[in-house]
Amino acid sequence: MTPQRRVTLADIAAACGLSKATVSMVLRDNPQVHPNTRARVRAELDRQGYVYHRGAASLRRAGAVNAVALVVNDLANPFFAEFAAGVDAALAEAGHVLLLGSTGESVERQHAVLASLVEHDPAALILSPAEHSSAARLRRVLGARLPVLLFNRRLDGDGPGDWDYLALDNRAGARLATEHLLARGHRAIAFFGGHRDSSSCSERREGYRDALAAAGITPDPAWLIECAPTRQEAARQTPALFVRDPAPTAAVCYNDAVALGLMAGLAACGRRAGADFAVVGFDDIAESAFATPALTTIATEPRARGLQAARLVLARLRGELPASPHTTIAPVALQVRASTAAAPDSPLQSSVQARGPAA
Incomplete structure (x- = not known):
């Protein structure tokens, strides 16, 4: 059965021919409303089955000065759980509360979540947009007054952007990852996961291509594998790496969730990550060190980026940033662990075999 849309204050106001403010006064038992009007509104509330969320109403009354909204595209990704923890810690330190929403990469869900959060009149919004988010549509939902910080993805049709922007150094990071694999003797290196029309994925692909071009390598189009940036989809798409010969011997992954899914997929294909296939992720979520x-x-x-995002928003609210939109690019670093084996035919691999396993 399809769930019914929640009845809103605007629905009651329209049915009664009154303003939302008057209906709100009735809900708060304000004695200034005429008894006949109060009775009419109460009858309509009962008829439409309106549920008054008194806690949300309290937040609306007090929240304009102390609530900041955070909406992310995938809360199931541990990166965003850590990011949200950082945002929450910085806001709590400053005496603010966090309103949290997740869109699951759905533009329609994002529209509904943001419209609901705006009703609570937050002081500001931190948004990691869903793929294919339209700048024009977001402006219609959010209005011109609400301070917004976009995180790590630009919007479709936004040009330089009207809002503050905090991003990871996606291009430099993917270049570092690819250069590491090149140094390990790999030449057939895939870029695995994500969607090319996501700005963060596009930037990471550019860094990957930069490193290959500097090494005189033109990537085979078959080495560019798209999939949803989740562990499950990465595992399902792993066989696509091996449909043509010669197959890649290594992959730069869009994020750690994709990398962990790829390692599971490699095992199902009879290959071993860190032994006969090298894998590099992107994010360094806590689980990466224990895989x-x-x-x-x-x-x-990610937690530090959450702290940084919250502090940038608070600085905007305090008037400490330039009036024009402010862009911040956060540095990244290569963390080398065991998943990046040397290429099978490289001198590095030969020397490892000659030495044998470490004592």
């Missing part, structure tokens, strides 16, 4: 093998990745410090 088997431990995952080489691009460290982005």
Whole structure:
């Protein structure tokens, strides 16, 4: 059965021919409303089955000065759980509360979540947009007054952007990852996961291509594998790496979730990450260090990025940033672990075999 849309204050106001403010006064038992009007509103509330969320109403009354909204595209990704923890810690330190929403990469869900959060009149919004988010549509939902910080993805049709922007150094990170694999003797290196029309994925692909071009290598189009940036989809798409010969011997992954899914997919294909296939992730979520093998990745410090995002928003609210939109690019670093084996035919691999396993 399809769930019914929640009845809103605007629905009651329209049915009664009154303003939302008057209906709100009735809900709060304000004695200034005429008894006949109060009775009419109460009858309509009962008829439409309106549920008054008194806690949300309290937040609306007090929240304009102390609530900041955070909406992410995938809360199931541990990166965003760590990021949200950082945002919450910085807001709590400053006496603010966090309103949290997740869109699951759905533009329609994002529209509904943001419209609901705006009703609570937050002081500001931190948004990691869903793929294919339209700048024009977001402006219609959010209005011109609400301070917004976009995190790590630009919007479709936004040009330089009207809002503050905090991003990871995606291009430099993917270049570092690819250069590491080149140094390990790999030449057939895939870029695995994500969607090319996501700005963060596009930037990471550019860094990957930069490193290959500097090494005189033109990537085979078959080495560019797209999939949803989740562990499950990465595992399902792993066989696509091996449909043509010669197959890649290594992969730069869009994020750690994709890298961990790829390692599971490799095992199902009879290959071993860190032994006969090298894998590099991007994010350095906590789990990466404890995977088997431990995952080489691009460290982005997600909790620190959450702290940084919250502090940038608070600085905007205090008038400490320039009036024009402010862009911040956070540095990244290569974290080398066991998942990046040397290429099978490289001198590095030969020397490892000659030495034998470490004592």
